[in-house]
Amino acid sequence: MADTPSLPAWEEIEHTADWALRVRGEDLRALFENAARGMVSLIGGEASPAGAVIHRTISLHAPDWEILLVDWLTELLYLIEDQRVVFTHIAVQRAADFRLDAEVTGRTNGRFDKYIKAVTYHNLVIRQTDKGYETVIVFDV
Amino acid sequence: MRKQDINRLSEYLWEIPATFRDDMRVPARLYASERLLEDALGDQSVDQLVNTATLPGLVQYALAMPDIHQGYGFPIGGVVASRADSGIISPGGVGFDINCGVRVLASNIDLEEIRPHLSVLASTLYQNCPSGVGKEGSLKLKDKDFEKLLHEGAKWALQKGYATPEDLARTEEGGCLKAADSGKVSKRAWERGIEQVGTLGAGNHFIEVDLIDEVYDEQAANAMGLYKGRIAVQIHCGSRGFGHQVCTDYVRDFQTASQKYGIKLPDRELICAPFHSPEGQAYYAAMCAAANYAFANRQVLAFHIRRSFEAVLAGKVRDWSLWQVYDIAHNMAKVEKHQVDGKTIEVVVHRKGATRAFGPGFEGLPPEYRIIGQPVLVPGSMGTASWVLVGTEESMRQTFGSTCHGAGRVMSRNEAKRTIRGEALRTELEKEGITIRAGSMPGLAEEAPQAYKDVDEVVKVVSGAGIARKVARLIPLAVIKG
Numbered sequence: 238m239a240d241t242p243s244l245p246a247w248e249e250i251e252h253t254a255d256w257a258l259r260v261r262g263e264d265l266r267a268l269f270e271n272a273a274r275g276m277v278s279l280i281g282g283e284a285s286p287a288g289a290v291i292h293r294t295i296s297l298h299a300p301d302w303e304i305l306l307v308d309w310l311t312e313l314l315y316l317i318e319d320q321r322v323v324f325t326h327i328a329v330q331r332a333a334d335f336r337l338d339a340e341v342t343g344r345t346n347g348r349f350d351k352y353i354k355a356v357t358y359h360n361l362v363i364r365q366t367d368k369g370y371e372t373v374i375v376f377d378v
Numbered sequence: 379m380r381k382q383d384i385n386r387l388s389e390y391l392w393e394i395p396a397t398f399r400d401d402m403r404v405p406a407r408l409y410a411s412e413r414l415l416e417d418a419l420g421d422q423s424v425d426q427l428v429n430t431a432t433l434p435g436l437v438q439y440a441l442a443m444p445d446i447h448q449g450y451g452f453p454i455g456g457v458v459a460s461r462a463d464s465g466i467i468s469p470g471g472v473g474f475d476i477n478c479g480v481r482v483l484a485s486n487i488d489l490e491e492i493r494p495h496l497s498v499l500a501s502t503l504y505q506n507c508p509s510g511v512g513k514e515g516s517l518k519l520k521d522k523d524f525e526k527l528l529h530e531g532a533k534w535a536l537q538k539g540y541a542t543p544e545d546l547a548r549t550e551e552g553g554c555l556k557a558a559d560s561g562k563v564s565k566r567a568w569e570r571g572i573e574q575v576g577t578l579g580a581g582n583h584f585i586e587v588d589l590i591d592e593v594y595d596e597q598a599a600n601a602m603g604l605y606k607g608r609i610a611v612q613i614h615c616g617s618r619g620f621g622h623q624v625c626t627d628y629v630r631d632f633q634t635a636s637q638k639y640g641i642k643l644p645d646r647e648l649i650c651a652p653f654h655s656p657e658g659q660a661y662y663a664a665m666c667a668a669a670n671y672a673f674a675n676r677q678v679l680a681f682h683i684r685r686s687f688e689a690v691l692a693g694k695v696r697d698w699s700l701w702q703v704y705d706i707a708h709n710m711a712k713v714e715k716h717q718v719d720g721k722t723i724e725v726v727v728h729r730k731g732a733t734r735a736f737g738p739g740f741e742g743l744p745p746e747y748r749i750i751g752q753p754v755l756v757p758g759s760m761g762t763a764s765w766v767l768v769g770t771e772e773s774m775r776q777t778f779g780s781t782c783h784g785a786g787r788v789m790s791r792n793e794a795k796r797t798i799r800g801e802a803l804r805t806e807l808e809k810e811g812i813t814i815r816a817g818s819m820p821g822l823a824e825e826a827p828q829a830y831k832d833v834d835e836v837v838k839v840v841s842g843a844g845i846a847r848k849v850a851r852l853i854p855l856a857v858i859k860g
Contacts, residue, residue, distance in 0.1 A: 249792050250792070251790040251792055251793065252421075252448060252790055252792070253421045253423070253448040253787045253788065253789070253790050253791075254447055254448055254449055254454055254787050254791075255448075255449065255450060255791070256791055256792075281820070300633070300634060303646070304630065304633055307630070308630070311626055315566065315570075317511070318511065318570065318619055319569070319570065321511065349510070349818075350818040350819070350820045350821055351511075351580070351818070351820065351821060352510075352511045352579070352580035352581055352821075352860075354474045354475060354581070354622045355622050355625065355626050356626075357450040357451070357470075357474075357629075357647050358450075358451075358629060358633070358645075358646035358649065359449075359450035359451055359645060359646075359647040360645055360646075360647075361646055361647075375450045377450060377473070377474045377475075377622075378581055378791065
């Protein structure tokens with residue numbers, strides 16, 4: 238029997254006023270990494286050659302996985318708005334015990350076509366599936 | 379949600395009884411025509427309306443206006459009133475863009491006078507009113523000044539020379555919510571906000587130069603200084619990164635507060651705390667600071683717009699001055715007194731994508747508006763009409779003094795992005811005589827008129843239901859977007 242094609246790590250799904258992403262990962266580390274990459278790809282952005290390269294280590298802790306996911310994506314949104322960072326590298330090293338450790342690299346002073354105001358908790362549930370983890374994240378735009 | 383689950387109460391009013399779902403505390407009511415109800419049933423918005431009916435301490439009904447569409451937590455177009463003494467306040471119910479709202483300025487300029495200068499005027503407005511992602515404004519504020527702005531809102535702008543006393547008199551709450559406390563906002567909110575005063579932002583925010591193409595109520599229009607054939611300007615924006623951060627901070631804090639107070643909810647974004655709890659009061663003080671930020675922000679933008687009009691039109695038209703018609707919020711929680719079951723009680727009215735629409739006689743209105751009712755500003759989609767309405771006695775009776783806030787989306791952003799090209803849309807709008815200045819073509823495509831409901835139908839419903847009265851219609855001549 239042929240292998241079934243693997244499902245995308247993230248995909249945009251229909252939402253009338255805002256943006257919504259379905260995100261998958263073989264484990265929680267991958268889910269968090271894919272969520273960040275999906276959000277960054279939704280926003281787009283053009284790096285500025287004149288921008289400075291920045292590297293950040295991000296460590297977060299939250300009462301549950303959903304809050305940790307919102308905190309993580311919110312942290313990246315802040316860097317996008319505050320320094321107009323276009324990310325070139327996003328790696329989550331660890332997601333365990335409601336803690337996350339990640340490293341991101343990007344270039345400041347980018348140009349963006351799209352804007353996300355915030356990451357919402359709307360119906361946010363991280364579900365375990367037979368292939369790993371899955372969630373749907375709604376962004377206020 | 380199916381149409382058969384909804385009872386029709388009158389031509390434009392529908393009800394989902396509290397028995398529809400076990401966790402509903404009050405019935406849910408929706409203002410719509412048949413056509414707008416079909417639109418609303420096309421996404422999750424009516425389910426979201428039912429979710430709001432589960433919040434503790436609500437009185438009468440959870441309501442939705444005819445521009446209802448799917449949001450996060452509350453539907454856009456949602457209104458609930460919770461008892462101030464025993465009910466809740468919900469940061470998610472106000473949303474991230476606290477005091478997103480609309481300001482309308484009017485003028486004596488007529489179409490023939492402005493037409494030769496529209497292109498230069500649009501470019502000047504685009505240049506003087508910074509827009510786009512994380513854009514910094516021209517004001518460099520010190521911490522002390524910013525603290526004053528958060529406590530005083532538009533009053534701060536008056537002291538700094540960005541406003542006239544008449545502007546403040548024609549702003550909801552005089553442009554200042556006194557319960558604001560800058561001590562309740564995070565360092566990050568402060569950092570995001572201090573650099574963005576006087577900026578438009580991105581998304582659906584805009585500045586629009588309009589023609590007043592029809593007047594429906596001469597008395598009200600005269601009181602506002604709106605004359606057929608003359609030019610008006612709309613500003614649509616809110617509290618920028620400051621408000622977004624205040625909401626982000628408190629939605630997170632309330633995730634644990636809700637558990638503490640034993641509040642069970644169908645959606646985590648509806649998170650809330652008792653209004654009189656320490657958490658509820660802290661959020662309310664921070665929300666008021668964000669509301670003041672938005673009032674000041676629209677005031678500084680109005681100042682830039684007046685300067686742009688002067689720079690382009692002085693000496694070329696008879697009178698280039700712009701006076702304020704009104705400034706109104708459409709994302710806010712307000713402590714108000716309303717009649718419930720024959721008694722006047724204090725409630726926290728959450729309006730998420732809905733406008734306050736107080737009727738004649740309300741003391742907070744300037745004398746010239748007390749007889750006509752509070753102006754309601756309803757922007758349409760880009761390329762279609764916008765409306766100026768007034769609140770009515772009926773809106774006080776039926777909807778806690780609330781009405782619609784815009785056209786309401788009907789097409790998803792994803793679909794708009796797939797099917798509409800920004801460049802083609804700009805060409806099409808320019809062919810219709812609308813000058814466009816936009817920083818982002820994909821962003822422009824998502825805001826295409828096809829993505830929105832028919833604003834005229836929305837206004838037909840609110841005026842047919844009696845929860846607002848038509849005053850004037852505006853049509854766009856130039857649109858400035860981030």
